[in-house]
Amino acid sequence: MKGAPGGGALEGLVVGSYCHDVLLRGGRVVGETLGGAAAFVSNVLDAVSPRAEEGIEAPLVVVSKVGHDFAYASAPAPARHPPLLCAAPTTSFHAQFSDAAASAHAPDRELRRVCACDPIYPADLPDRRFAYGLAVGVAGEVLPETLERMIRLCRAVLVDAQALIRAFDGEGAVRHVTLEGTPYARLLPRVAFLKASSEEAPYIGVETARRWCCVIVTEGRDGCRLYWDGGEARVAPFPAVQVDPTGAGDSFLAGFAAGLLWGLSATDAALLGNYFGAAAVSHVGVPTFNAKMLQAVKTILEGKVKRCNPCINGTTFNFERSNMHDELHTSLQEVAMLMSEKQEIDPANGIGDICST
Ligand SMILES: Nc1ncnc2c1ncn2[C@@H]1O[C@H](COP(=O)(O)OP(=O)(O)OP(=O)(O)O)[C@@H](O)[C@H]1O
Numbered sequence: 001m002k003g004a005p006g007g008g009a010l011e012g013l014v015v016g017s018y019c020h021d022v023l024l025r026g027g028r029v030v031g032e033t034l035g036g037a038a039a040f041v042s043n044v045l046d047a048v049s050p051r052a053e054e055g056i057e058a059p060l061v062v063v064s065k066v067g068h069d070f071a072y073a074s075a076p077a078p079a080r081h082p083p084l085l086c087a088a089p090t091t092s093f094h095a096q097f098s099d100a101a102a103s104a105h106a107p108d109r110e111l112r113r114v115c116a117c118d119p120i121y122p123a124d125l126p127d128r129r130f131a132y133g134l135a136v137g138v139a140g141e142v143l144p145e146t147l148e149r150m151i152r153l154c155r156a157v158l159v160d161a162q163a164l165i166r167a168f169d170g171e172g173a174v175r176h177v178t179l180e181g182t183p184y185a186r187l188l189p190r191v192a193f194l195k196a197s198s199e200e201a202p203y204i205g206v207e208t209a210r211r212w213c214c215v216i217v218t219e220g221r222d223g224c225r226l227y228w229d230g231g232e233a234r235v236a237p238f239p240a241v242q243v244d245p246t247g248a249g250d251s252f253l254a255g256f257a258a259g260l261l262w263g264l265s266a267t268d269a270a271l272l273g274n275y276f277g278a279a280a281v282s283h284v285g286v287p288t289f290n291a292k293m294l295q296a297v298k299t300i301l302e303g304k305v306k307r308c309n310p311c312i313n314g315t316t317f318n319f320e321r322s323n324m325h326d327e328l329h330t331s332l333q334e335v336a337m338l339m340s341e342k343q344e345i346d347p348a349n350g351i352g353d354i355c356s357t
């Protein structure tokens with residue numbers, strides 16, 4: 001595994017800005033929510049990271065930038081992890097949902113960046129070591145030199161490809177560039193995990209990238225696949241009633257990181273990624289998780305995982321599926337089914353369906 005030594009107490013560093021998401025259908029605004037991968041990621045990590053021995057949540061530092069117009073300072077995630085304030089306005093995206101039924105692999109929405117806050121510079125990061133880091137930019141704010149600094153500070157770095165390969169045309173529409181042509185490419189050998197959606201995967205060159213780090217390709221309702229040097233695995237999804245796909249990939253990555261913190265192998269940790277990806281699509285915007293659901297998930301993990309050596313804190317990663325993989329899937333699936341039944345019976349938990357007319 002790649003990264004710097006040190007990083008006690010499994011403290012994590014999340015780098016990427018919160019943003020404003022405006023959801024549109026047929027030109028009409030159907031929702032306005034807190035967005036930004038950092039918001040979804042910290043929401044999951046705060047909820048499901050294993051408690052440290054002394055009984056406190058595994059600590060998390062979020063480095064994010066917003067403008068004075070930021071509308072969600074008192075929402076749970078930014079309130080727990082306040083952003084840095086800038087003169088520039090908050091990053092803002094318009095997500096135009098299409099009326100055509102989206103397939104698992106086709107884009108379900110057109111994203112347009114309408115405002116961009118300042119980039120996050122290396123000097124914005126705290127000057128200390130972390131057990132792990134997540135580079136989760138949405139609008140190019142995680143500069144190559146910032147990612148390099150994260151790699152120096154963190155024992156293991158997990159990267160969302162959307163932080164590296166997004167480009168914006170004159171109208172702000174999100175396009176992709178090939179990773180190989182970017183200044184981030186040379187940093188790949190020092191990254192532990194690179195997550196891409198199936199739409200982004202062709203731009204990162206899975207066959208080349210897997211020689212340097214473990215690549216995880218998320219496949220919407222079909223779950224995900226992991227590719228490492230010498231092996232690959234498919235990890236099955238969980239049931240979900242999708243109302244808004246925003247943040248699925250972010251929540252996946254955080255669930256995956258939490259799985260590593262719990263001591264799961266990468267393939268087993270991807271189950272927790274799929275679980276929280278499915279949970280994210282069942283809500284509009286950043287979900288408020290049901291406390292009973294979280295307790296059930298933690299009880300399952302406590303019962304199944306020998307947490308003596310969290311995978312993320314070691315010098316190498318175990319990628320392989322363990323003997324208890326299927327059992328873990330079944331147990332988590334039971335919780336997911338209970339939750340989606342509850343959602344169908346009681347659609348009043350603030351959920352409106354963005355995905356269908
Ligand atoms: N409809 C769904 N049903 C169940 N699980 C889903 C569904 N959609 C997404 N997921 C879960 O979330 C993960 C991430 O989803 P996806 O591949 O759509 O990411 P993404 O395109 O990066 O998402 P976004 O950009 O909307 O955050 C999937 O691997 C899967 O585990």
Ligand SMILES: O[C@H]1[C@H](O)[C@@H](O)[C@H](O)[C@@H](O)[C@H]1O
Pocket residue numbers: 019020021034035036037038040093111138162246247248249250
């Ligand atoms: O809030 C969302 C979310 O973080 C998505 O992962 C990202 O693709 C979008 O750009 C952002 O608006």
